[in-house]
Amino acid sequence: MVQCLDGVKRLCAAFINCCDTEIYKQPKGLEDPEALARETVFSVSEIEALYELFKRISSAVIDDGLINKEEFQLALFKTNKKESLFADRVFDLFDTKHNGILDFEEFARALSVFHPNAPIDDKIEFSFQLYDLKQQGFIERQEVKQMVVATLAESGMNLSDDVIESIIDKTFEEADTKHDGKIDKEEWRNLVLRHPSLLKNMTLQYLK
Amino acid sequence: MTRITIAKVMDSFWFKKSAPKSILTKEEQKFQEYEKSPFKDSETLNAFHIILLSEGLDLSPLFEEKKVEEKEELRFATTRPTSSVISTLEEMAAKSGNFSVKKSESRVRLQGNECGRKGKLTIEAEIFAMTPSFLVVEVKKNYGDTLEYYQFCSKELRPALKDIFWISPTDNSALCSLE
Numbered sequence: 001m002v003q004c005l006d007g008v009k010r011l012c013a014a015f016i017n018c019c020d021t022e023i024y025k026q027p028k029g030l031e032d033p034e035a036l037a038r039e040t041v042f043s044v045s046e047i048e049a050l051y052e053l054f055k056r057i058s059s060a061v062i063d064d065g066l067i068n069k070e071e072f073q074l075a076l077f078k079t080n081k082k083e084s085l086f087a088d089r090v091f092d093l094f095d096t097k098h099n100g101i102l103d104f105e106e107f108a109r110a111l112s113v114f115h116p117n118a119p120i121d122d123k124i125e126f127s128f129q130l131y132d133l134k135q136q137g138f139i140e141r142q143e144v145k146q147m148v149v150a151t152l153a154e155s156g157m158n159l160s161d162d163v164i165e166s167i168i169d170k171t172f173e174e175a176d177t178k179h180d181g182k183i184d185k186e187e188w189r190n191l192v193l194r195h196p197s198l199l200k201n202m203t204l205q206y207l208k
Numbered sequence: 209m210t211r212i213t214i215a216k217v218m219d220s221f222w223f224k225k226s227a228p229k230s231i232l233t234k235e236e237q238k239f240q241e242y243e244k245s246p247f248k249d250s251e252t253l254n255a256f257h258i259i260l261l262s263e264g265l266d267l268s269p270l271f272e273e274k275k276v277e278e279k280e281e282l283r284f285a286t287t288r289p290t291s292s293v294i295s296t297l298e299e300m301a302a303k304s305g306n307f308s309v310k311k312s313e314s315r316v317r318l319q320g321n322e323c324g325r326k327g328k329l330t331i332e333a334e335i336f337a338m339t340p341s342f343l344v345v346e347v348k349k350n351y352g353d354t355l356e357y358y359q360f361c362s363k364e365l366r367p368a369l370k371d372i373f374w375i376s377p378t379d380n381s382a383l384c385s386l387e
Contacts, residue, residue, distance in 0.1 A: 053271065075270050077263065086264030114267065131259070148255050151262040157285050163339055171254035191256075198256050206271040 036105065040112035046207065047108060054104050067102040085150045089130050114204040123202040128188045138182040144168055253338050261344065282347045282361065284369065290314065290335050293345060297333055300368035307331075317350070325353040329360065 033047040042050065057075040058067045067075075072091050074080045094102050094110040102110075113122045129135070133143045145168055152159055175183050175191045183191070192198050259265070261283065286293060290313070297316045301307040307318040314336070320329040329352030336344045347365065349357040 057270065076267065078269065084262070084264035086259075086262050088264075090264065090267070111267075130265075131256070144255050144259075147259045147262075151259050154262055154264075155285075159342060163342060167258065167339055167342075168255050171256065174254060191254075195254070195256075198260065201260055201265045201267070204268055204271070206268060 030104065036108050040108055041115040041118045042108065042112060042207075050108055050111065050207075051104060054107050058102075065103075067107065069100065072102070084154070085133075085147065086130070089133065093126065093129055111204070111207060114202060115207045116203050116205060117208075118203075120199070123199050124189050124192055125185075127192070127199060127202055128185055131188075138184045139188065140182050141168060141172060144171065144183075253336050257336065258338060258344075284345045284347070286343050286345065287341050288343070289340070290337060290343060293333075293335055293343065296368060300364055303368075304364050320352065324356045326356075327352050329353065329356050331357065331360065331365075 030048065030051045033044050033051070036042065036047050037044045040047070054067070055065075057071055058065055060071045060074050061080070062068065062071070069088075069091055070080045073082060073084075073087060076087055077084070091102070094106055096106055096109070097103075112118055113126045128139070131139050131143065131147065133146065134140070145164065148164055148168065152164075172181070172183070175187050177187055177190070178184070294311055294316055297318070298309055298311070301309045301318050306321055308321060310317040310319070314334060316333045316335075318331045318333075322328070330350040331347060332350050333345055333347045336346070338344060347361075
């Protein structure tokens with residue numbers, strides 16, 4: 001008898017879970033701006049302004065209250081034909097629920113890091129994860145090379161492999177203080193504190 | 209109840225202390241700041257500075273509705289040495305006759321001789337040496353009317369830089385791309 005009830009309970013739980021998935025849920029509107037304001041650097045009015053932006057971006061391709069990768073690319077590059085290693089990384093970092101779409105909460109929380117008032121440690125953390133392409137907890141030389149090559153290709157600049165290698169050599173000489181061929185969080189932090197300009201993309205004045 | 213007279217207020221020490229000695233215009237104030245502080249030594253740059261040039265890392269377009277065809281900050285790359293870039297900019301200024309030039313090892317500042325619509329157009333070019341054979345130059349408007357700045361870019365800057373710069377063939381620098 002007990003087992004039977006248990007089975008029923010589990011069945012109910014599964015049923016509820018099923019109903020609770022994204023497929024059935026309507027994306028929330030701006031339900032609780034105060035809560036988001038509390039948990040981010042934004043004020044309530046900034047959250048509301050951000051929501052307007054979110055609505056605009058998220059309705060560009062599919063009007064479903066969510067930003068998919070294409071809408072993100074469109075908003076960033078003004079064309080959905082442009083693929084970018086970096087935009088992909090940014091999108092992935094925004095997508096904390098790892099479901100390939102951004103809801104407003106994810107959008108607001110991620111952008112909070114870019115606010116001028118956000119703690120610098122958050123910015124340092126975000127940028128580290130951005131460059132840690134394979135998400136192994138450190139930035140490898142190969143990842144740096146990949147990013148440098150991608151950037152140069154994007155803008156049609158051509159540098160010989162030798163020159164690129166020497167630039168990366170110099171970079172690692174300075175950054176890789178533990179001499180293990182990788183840049184870990186601590187080394188990244190030190191590098192950024194020495195070169196604050198490395199964080200300049202991590203602050204968006206528009207957010208104020 | 210008596211109130212202090214205006215005369216007495218103006219005579220008080222705190223009023224005298226806080227009153228500016230002369231009223232500088234905003235432009236003059238900015239100019240003074242530049243005069244005072246020596247140009248910083250250029251940082252030694254690294255691979256991450258190159259990576260930061262990437263468009264995908266600049267999220268500011270999220271906040272702009274229309275395509276920003278003309279960015280205020282423009283970037284060029286060149287394999288010529290810094291001295292060559294600086295002398296090219298100086299020649300350009302001399303040729304146009306409209307600018308006075310101030311320079312340091314890695315910066316060139318051009319200030320318009322005449323007042324434009326919003327004061328004297330002031331442009332700054334900052335040169336970053338990634339390696340001795342790869343420079344990135346950032347040109348931006350420090351002061352003045354944006355439209356005049358764009359005109360300057362297309363009519364004077366771009367022709368002058370034709371021979372020594374690579375283009376960045378992204379849409380954003382369409383204004384300053386080479387033919």
